[in-house]
Amino acid sequence: GAGVSQSPSNKVTEKGKDVELRCDPISGHTALYWYRQSLGQGLEFLIYFQGNSAPDKSGLPSDRFSAERTGGSVSTLTIQRTQQEDSAVYLCASSFGTSEETQYFGPGTRLLVL
Amino acid sequence: EDQVTQSPEALRLQEGESSSLNCSYTVSGLRGLFWYRQDPGKGPEFLFTLYSAGEEKEKERLKATLTKKESFLHITAPKPEDSATYLCAVPNQAGTALIFGKGTTLSVSS
Numbered sequence: 001g002a003g004v005s006q007s008p009s010n011k012v013t014e015k016g017k018d019v020e021l022r023c024d025p026i027s028g029h030t031a032l033y034w035y036r037q038s039l040g041q042g043l044e045f046l047i048y049f050q051g052n053s054a055p056d057k058s059g060l061p062s063d064r065f066s067a068e069r070t071g072g073s074v075s076t077l078t079i080q081r082t083q084q085e086d087s088a089v090y091l092c093a094s095s096f097g098t099s100e101e102t103q104y105f106g107p108g109t110r111l112l113v114l
Numbered sequence: 115e116d117q118v119t120q121s122p123e124a125l126r127l128q129e130g131e132s133s134s135l136n137c138s139y140t141v142s143g144l145r146g147l148f149w150y151r152q153d154p155g156k157g158p159e160f161l162f163t164l165y166s167a168g169e170e171k172e173k174e175r176l177k178a179t180l181t182k183k184e185s186f187l188h189i190t191a192p193k194p195e196d197s198a199t200y201l202c203a204v205p206n207q208a209g210t211a212l213i214f215g216k217g218t219t220l221s222v223s224s
Contacts, residue, residue, distance in 0.1 A: 042215060056211070098210065099210055102148070
């Protein structure tokens with residue numbers, strides 16, 4: 001079956017511009033996660049969606065970051081007024097339930113802020 | 115604070131030279147320990163989940179084991195295609211994310 005897909009695969013933007021990253025989870029998975037992976041760093045949790053529950057936004061690094069999930073499926077991560085330190089790989093994952101269930105990752109979006 | 119620490123950061127092996135990767139964790143009430151493989155430019159690929167001390171799981175040349183404080187990923191007679199970064203992770207207390215270690219980058223040369 002189809003795995004988690006993300007678009008775009010690469011994004012180059014100028015400092016100060018807004019960017020939108022998209023994630024299509026595995027069909028039937030109710031939980032969706034966003035992580036960030038910076039060079040030399042581990043995966044850093046950003047946000048978690050589960051069904052119709054309020055998302056866990058505790059990992060978002062600043063109010064320039066936001067995410068939504070429409071219809072319990074596709075999710076968009078938006079970064080406003082991008083900064084150079086936002087350059088990283090943004091990974092999306094999905095699972096059947098909480099983080100105790102196996103998460104399956106997409107290929108990531110590589111964001112470069114010039 | 116829940117933490118996951120992996121060692122070594124990097125490991126170079128000759129083809130056929132067996133070794134082990136370590137993942138130590140500090141969590142209150144382990145609800146699973148996950149191993150992933152990540153190739154350059156790709157997302158992490160799921161390998162194993164371990165839930166209780168003494169549990170072992172195998173896949174080809176890989177075997178994962180779990181104790182109350184750490185997990186090991188044993189690689190037997192590795193091949194160059196086993197070269198990758200291996201990540202371990204545990205669920206956070208809220209059940210909303212995985213806490214990842216920084217990974218071990220394995221290079222196997224022929």
